[in-house]
Amino acid sequence: MPDSPNLPTDHTSFKANEDATGEAVGLSHLKFAYSEQDNPVIDIPSWHLAKSEKCFIAGPSGAGKSTLLNLLTGTLAPTEGEITLLGQPFSSLSSRKRDAFRARHIGVVFQQFNLIEYLTVQQNIEAAAYFYKGKAGMTEARQRIPSMLEHLQLSPTIGRKKAATLSVGQRQRVAIARALINRPQLLIADEPTSSLDAQTRDQFMQLLLDIAQDTAVIFVSHDVSLARYFSRHEDIREINAIQGNVQ
Ligand SMILES: Nc1ncnc2c1ncn2[C@@H]1O[C@H](COP(=O)(O)OP(=O)(O)OP(=O)(O)O)[C@@H](O)[C@H]1O
Ligand SMILES: [Mg+2]
Structure with missing residues (x-):
């Protein structure tokens, strides 16, 4: 894969304090x-997600909704207030440290999937491991990728x-x-x-939740029929005090 000049290098500086709190998001x-x-556009006095929870937000x-998720992944920083993830301050970190934390602890699936088109499947997955812990991460990922592809009902040759x-x-x-290659906690x-x-969507949900069994999940969708897959249901209007110019 191509070298990136902006990789976080202090991969070891975040050890989520895994037993100190059962909280995934605060x-x-x-x-x-x-x-x-x-x-x-966001005013949330207080909201918490436990590590054991899988939450659907409609x-x-x-x-x-997307603004909140971008705050949670650290691509945006709050104007006021604090986000803690896995019991650690997150939003007050520098953007570089947030990047490193995200690579280590957070898995993200976007609407358009955001794959890097000119890389192979294998390289796309390895890239996530590389952002987490460099070449060692890629080596570990290489060992896990075949079973992961199999679990996701993909042919081993698709990697190329x-x-x-x-x-x-x-x-x-x-x-x-x-x-999920880095076994994120969120x-x-x-x-x-x-x-x-509809059929592909249900298959996607089954696979996602099957493979993310031990992971806290926040899943945003307009499609309320998907709520049945989740243990906790929220309406963004109940969480966010700003109603805005919604449609
Ligand atoms: N980059 C931006 N600059 C300025 N305002 C923005 C930007 N992105 C979103 N907004 C505004 O912030 C508000 C919330 O947008 P957001 O994208 O978070 O909504 P959403 O709930 O995800 O909507 P949708 O269901 O359509 O995806 C909207 O009023 C939107 O116009
Ligand atoms: Mg959105």
């Missing part, structure tokens, strides 16, 4: 506005295919493998089923 007085001129367009050549169904399963998914037909 939000406290969290506020966010996209800029000083913009109205705030709600109308524009209500702040370029991401650009995959079907949507194959793409979604590679995205699951990439999100999985975050933003509308990952919106481009799938």
